[in-house]
Amino acid sequence: MIHVDARGMRCPWPVLRLARAMRAGDGVTILADDPAAPGEIRALAEAQGWRIAAIEGGFTVTRAA
Known part of the structure; x- marks a missing residue:
């Protein structure tokens, strides 16, 4: 699982960071406060077509099986 801390970044940066991380792996935990x-x-x-689950302060995103 890749961890991305995008707190303090304004959109579209958190989404761009998520997309980049998903290209590198199958799952990402992203923290974002925008x-x-x-x-x-x-x-x-x-x-x-990714799965998404809310966590405190962000999301966990994984590829669908």
């Missing part, structure tokens, strides 16, 4: 990040992260995950 109010727009949850919607953007969910939209990217949905578009790519």
